[in-house]
Amino acid sequence: MRENLSSLFLLDPDVTFLNHGSYGACPRPVFEDYQRWQMKLERQPVAFLDPSRGLTGWMRDGRVAVATEVGASPDDLVGLTNATTGLNIAIQSLDLRPGDEILTTDHEYAALEKTWAYVCRRSGAVVKYVSIPLPLTTEAQFTDALLAGITDRTRVLFLSHITSATALVFPIERAVAEARARGIISVIDGAHTPGHIPLNLDALGADYYAGNCHKWMMAPKGAAFLHVRRELQASLNPLVISHGWTEDANKPGAQGPFGNSGFVDELEVQGTRDPSAWLAVPAAIAFAHQHDWKSVARDCRALAQDTATRVSALTGLPGFCSPEFCAPQMVSMPVTNCDPLLLKQRLLDEFAIEIPCFKWQQHTIVRVSAQGYNTQRDMDHLVAALTVLLPQLSAEG
Numbered sequence: 001m002r003e004n005l006s007s008l009f010l011l012d013p014d015v016t017f018l019n020h021g022s023y024g025a026c027p028r029p030v031f032e033d034y035q036r037w038q039m040k041l042e043r044q045p046v047a048f049l050d051p052s053r054g055l056t057g058w059m060r061d062g063r064v065a066v067a068t069e070v071g072a073s074p075d076d077l078v079g080l081t082n083a084t085t086g087l088n089i090a091i092q093s094l095d096l097r098p099g100d101e102i103l104t105t106d107h108e109y110a111a112l113e114k115t116w117a118y119v120c121r122r123s124g125a126v127v128k129y130v131s132i133p134l135p136l137t138t139e140a141q142f143t144d145a146l147l148a149g150i151t152d153r154t155r156v157l158f159l160s161h162i163t164s165a166t167a168l169v170f171p172i173e174r175a176v177a178e179a180r181a182r183g184i185i186s187v188i189d190g191a192h193t194p195g196h197i198p199l200n201l202d203a204l205g206a207d208y209y210a211g212n213c214h215k216w217m218m219a220p221k222g223a224a225f226l227h228v229r230r231e232l233q234a235s236l237n238p239l240v241i242s243h244g245w246t247e248d249a250n251k252p253g254a255q256g257p258f259g260n261s262g263f264v265d266e267l268e269v270q271g272t273r274d275p276s277a278w279l280a281v282p283a284a285i286a287f288a289h290q291h292d293w294k295s296v297a298r299d300c301r302a303l304a305q306d307t308a309t310r311v312s313a314l315t316g317l318p319g320f321c322s323p324e325f326c327a328p329q330m331v332s333m334p335v336t337n338c339d340p341l342l343l344k345q346r347l348l349d350e351f352a353i354e355i356p357c358f359k360w361q362q363h364t365i366v367r368v369s370a371q372g373y374n375t376q377r378d379m380d381h382l383v384a385a386l387t388v389l390l391p392q393l394s395a396e397g
């Protein structure tokens, strides 16, 4: 049995924390590294933040560490504060025209649906939603549904790699390859993937891929990356123009003013900010290796799957997918129809359980995350609480 890892985290011991998926949780040694960077910054802000001094090299250290984990070159990704920012840079750089179609699924994250609505309003492009049949049990079921949605107006394919509401791992490989073969741009929302599922971004070949380091890589909040296929890097429009931008920024192979490619300099140098979360990413990666997180994650997967099986037995409702399409450490469990906000509040107030409960389409969902600090006892507590609350709330609803 592995060591109890909860003492390595800063979470409130009075709360059963089953929501790693929303914002992650940072282990103490990683958080201390983050604070060490902040102290260093505050000791000599000018020396620290001047991109022509140490910062450029430290930012690169983060890129090198992340690139190794996600199967990419450090020159093809930039460190940002969150996946939303990375995806906005990609999406708002696209040259969309009236009638262009963005092909996506009915499982996407609401904030990014808004980003698409925004660019569509400005460009006259339209979003086409494909319904992915559930339960998801085969790759073909996913890819065939998507490919059937392609028309001669399809310009962009937008997919979550792990979905937020349903916690599915979408088997995106064939869809991305098909998009490439047909000249369709692929934009992938990998907010939940780094540190969660194996990634090889070079092999995947998506045009734009954004991932968070603050969720499953356990970095401090505010650490993420945007990976862009090299040929497209010069065509990006940063959301903020600052010292990192040059007149030549949109020329392929352009150099930035701080010794990086134009792509890296224009996206990483964007006015005064605290880059400490990104600078602590190497410590987060080292922490995971040091504590053999692959085997921790295997245990967590078993815990999450077992909990889902127990909740399914309790409610009589099947899950959304077969195990291979389930996010390893996060399962969305359909439960008896009830008011999800009330369920969430009562789980917190009466059982001190922090867990997301929400509606998605016609389903009421409880999404359980299992991370190294969770134990069988946490899951038993959740199942016991649901055993009490679900019959009460569904009777009221």
Ligand SMILES: Cc1ncc(COP(=O)(O)O)c(C=O)c1O
Pocket: 021, 022, 082, 083, 084, 085, 108, 109, 111, 112, 160, 162, 163, 164, 189, 191, 192, 212
């Ligand atoms: C699928 C998906 N995309 C994007 C995001 C946004 O992540 P962030 O707020 O870190 O940008 C989330 C957050 O949970 C998500 O689940």
